[in-house]
Amino acid sequence: MSAAVLEARGIGRTFGAVRALTDVTLELRAGEVTALVGDNGAGKSTLVKILSGVVAPDAGRILLGGEPVRIARPHDARALGIATVHQDLGLCENLDVVANLFLGAEPHRWSLLRSLRMERTARDLLASLDVRIPDLRTPVASLSGGQRQSVAIARALLGEPRVVLLDEPTAALGVEQTAQVLALIRRLRDRGLAVLVISHNLADVRAVSDRIAVLRLGRDAGVFRTSDTATETVVAAITGAGAAA
Amino acid sequence: MISAFLDRPVPGGGRRVRLPRPSGGEPGALPVVAGLALIAAVFGSLNGHFLSAENLTNLALQMAATGTIALGIVLVLLLGEIDLSVGSVSGLCAVVMTILNVHRHFPSGVAVLLALGVAALIGLAHGLMFTVLRMPSFVVTLAGLIGWQGLMLYLLGREGTINLPFDGPVAKLSDTWLPAWLSWTIVVVAGTGYLAAALLVRRARIRSDLPVSGPVPLALRTGGLVVLLGAAVAVMSGDRGVPLTLVIFGGLVVVLDLVLRLTVPGRWVYAVGGNAEAARRAGIAVLRVRLLVFAGASVLAGAGGILAASRLSAVNQSSGGSDILLNAIAAAVIGGTSLFGGRGRAYAALLGILVIQSVANGMLLLNVDSSVRFMVTAGVLALAVAIDSAARGGRR
Numbered sequence: 001m002s003a004a005v006l007e008a009r010g011i012g013r014t015f016g017a018v019r020a021l022t023d024v025t026l027e028l029r030a031g032e033v034t035a036l037v038g039d040n041g042a043g044k045s046t047l048v049k050i051l052s053g054v055v056a057p058d059a060g061r062i063l064l065g066g067e068p069v070r071i072a073r074p075h076d077a078r079a080l081g082i083a084t085v086h087q088d089l090g091l092c093e094n095l096d097v098v099a100n101l102f103l104g105a106e107p108h109r110w111s112l113l114r115s116l117r118m119e120r121t122a123r124d125l126l127a128s129l130d131v132r133i134p135d136l137r138t139p140v141a142s143l144s145g146g147q148r149q150s151v152a153i154a155r156a157l158l159g160e161p162r163v164v165l166l167d168e169p170t171a172a173l174g175v176e177q178t179a180q181v182l183a184l185i186r187r188l189r190d191r192g193l194a195v196l197v198i199s200h201n202l203a204d205v206r207a208v209s210d211r212i213a214v215l216r217l218g219r220d221a222g223v224f225r226t227s228d229t230a231t232e233t234v235v236a237a238i239t240g241a242g243a244a245a
Numbered sequence: 246m247i248s249a250f251l252d253r254p255v256p257g258g259g260r261r262v263r264l265p266r267p268s269g270g271e272p273g274a275l276p277v278v279a280g281l282a283l284i285a286a287v288f289g290s291l292n293g294h295f296l297s298a299e300n301l302t303n304l305a306l307q308m309a310a311t312g313t314i315a316l317g318i319v320l321v322l323l324l325g326e327i328d329l330s331v332g333s334v335s336g337l338c339a340v341v342m343t344i345l346n347v348h349r350h351f352p353s354g355v356a357v358l359l360a361l362g363v364a365a366l367i368g369l370a371h372g373l374m375f376t377v378l379r380m381p382s383f384v385v386t387l388a389g390l391i392g393w394q395g396l397m398l399y400l401l402g403r404e405g406t407i408n409l410p411f412d413g414p415v416a417k418l419s420d421t422w423l424p425a426w427l428s429w430t431i432v433v434v435a436g437t438g439y440l441a442a443a444l445l446v447r448r449a450r451i452r453s454d455l456p457v458s459g460p461v462p463l464a465l466r467t468g469g470l471v472v473l474l475g476a477a478v479a480v481m482s483g484d485r486g487v488p489l490t491l492v493i494f495g496g497l498v499v500v501l502d503l504v505l506r507l508t509v510p511g512r513w514v515y516a517v518g519g520n521a522e523a524a525r526r527a528g529i530a531v532l533r534v535r536l537l538v539f540a541g542a543s544v545l546a547g548a549g550g551i552l553a554a555s556r557l558s559a560v561n562q563s564s565g566g567s568d569i570l571l572n573a574i575a576a577a578v579i580g581g582t583s584l585f586g587g588r589g590r591a592y593a594a595l596l597g598i599l600v601i602q603s604v605a606n607g608m609l610l611l612n613v614d615s616s617v618r619f620m621v622t623a624g625v626l627a628l629a630v631a632i633d634s635a636a637r638g639g640r641r
């Protein structure tokens with residue numbers, strides 16, 4: 001088993017009176033899909049936001065390849081090779097697909113956008129991911145939910161990241177599009193990326209993950225190997241019924 | 246028969262009105278251009294003088310100042326914000342320029358640059374209050390509207406009016422007319438430049454195996470551009486010629502449009518206006534973009550104020566006052582800038598101010614009372630906002 005690429009140790013965060021996370025530890029390994037599960041409000045998105053520099057932790061350390069790193073801004077995470085698809089996707093609906101893919105990292109020369117290069121790269125990237133969008137210059141506002149999800153994931157892959165964090169990538173999708181996204185996640189794993197997937201759908205989790213980390217009320221509630229854990233055990237950890245295995 | 250109907254997607258389906266979307270996602274210039282044609286037809290038939298060379302040239306002369314201010318409004322609207330202070334800032338900036346020039350004997354160019362610098366600082370102050378202190382832009386610039394007008398009145402002192410020398414460079418600005426040959430050169434250069442740029446992009450796209458539109462739309466657009474510019478030049482050359490201030494305003498519109506569409510900061514303005522949180526997460530310096538936009542809006546307001554002072558050859562207590570602010574905002578919105586942020590182009594300022602000035606001008610010719618003029622302008626504005634809202638609804 002490979003060593004952890006990304007480690008979060010003793011992470012804590014409060015929002016006013018709400019303790020969103022308390023002493024949470026998480027390890028992501030290269031070539032492995034880790035599923036993060038837990039009930040609504042368990043703190044999953046908050047943990048992802050901390051790892052991606054959107055929210056600052058009150059306590060804890062983050063290690064990348066064993067070295068402690070500081071992730072104060074989204075830019076820091078990106079520079080370290082941590083790419084994130086947030087629960088709300090974070091797309092600009094008024095901009096077209098190409099502009100969204102390169103948002104904040106537009107290739108340029110003398111601050112002039114290199115539109116052709118962007119469009120070419122976008123086309124090739126989406127083709128390699130088997131994403132079908134007829135016109136890359138339509139505003140994202142007019143895309144379907146699955147297409148938007150694909151654009152958001154594709155964007156995360158543009159910077160050639162080592163770690164990909166996906167916050168509920170299949171929540172709004174139909175059966176076929178879910179299958180496509182899961183296939184996409186497997187391909188990321190096969191490329192050797194460390195992948196974190198948040199999902200409420202335990203069938204999806206079972207289908208795609210290697211390990212399952214459970215959060216309950218902002219605290220660790222166990223880490224399981226997917227292949228030798230029964231779904232009931234995971235459910236019990238999520239709901240807190242009975243002792244975690 | 247029935248199943249054939251059911252199988253086909255209903256055009257314009259959905260609950261809301263779907264508007265034509267020539268440029269993908271935005272209502273585009275179509276409604277405004279149609280409106281302008283309607284205005285020309287109505288006033289032209291009601292008053293023979295409306296479409297005369299002299300009147301159209303006057304109209305062009307009237308547009309530049311408020312149009313430039315409207316350009317700044319387009320910028321802040323793209324962020325989804327508002328700047329209510331542009332009228333006051335335009336007046337203050339004009340007064341600062343005039344005092345520096347007339348009382349302190351700075352050369353005109355230096356006075357203009359210093360005044361624009363003051364405007365930039367004012368915009369920066371607005372931006373800082375908006376971003377760092379998190380005050381709503383509406384309130385910040387409402388305070389600006391009152392405060393900067395107060396400062397302007399203070400600077401004007403008891404006399405209340407300062408005249409600019411009639412033969413000075415600033416006043417001359419509004420009394421300079423392009424000779425016909427120069428105007429026609431501009432038309433030719435603009436037309437060939439547009440065509441050449443489009444052809445180059447087209448060739449590069451074909452080389453990269455990217456989709457291109459056919460040659461016919463390109464030819465039509467180039468032809469349309471040349472015909473429109475040519476018609477304008479032909480008309481104005483029949484009178485005094487093309488006013489320099491109109492060329493300045495037009496140049497600002499074109500430059501701002503290119504900056505917004507082709508540069509990184511321009512792209513970021515649209516991104517922040519579309520979804521500020523997404524922009525922040527993507528690593529865009531949202532704060533800097535906002536400061537830049539507020540500073541830009543104030544500088545454009547200042548430039549508009551200087552153009553207005555040039556036209557009047559003076560500044561006085563009503564500089565930047567009365568309906569300038571409202572006309573500038575109305576122009577930006579009528580021209581197609583969305584109030585909801587992230588949608589619109591710099592050309593909105595040009596199209597919108599054309600609509601507003603031609604309505605005002607036409608009604609003045611017809612001797613319609615200003616009360617009616619206000620109501621008609623309000624109607625046009627309401628219609629523009631309705632179109633904006635419906636277009637937004639259609640996308641949701």
Ligand SMILES: Nc1ncnc2c1ncn2[C@@H]1O[C@H](COP(=O)(O)OP(=O)(O)OP(=O)(O)O)[C@@H](O)[C@H]1O
Nearest residue numbers: 015018019020038039040041042043044045046047
């Ligand atoms: N910006 C914030 N301000 C205040 N409270 C917050 C904020 N973000 C999260 N919280 C709180 O922190 C807790 C954890 O929220 P989080 O979004 O991480 O949950 P989640 O596990 O992702 O839930 P879901 O499955 O519904 O997405 C919740 O109680 C939430 O109300």
Ligand SMILES: [Mg+2]
Nearest residue numbers: 044045046087
């Ligand atoms: Mg969540």
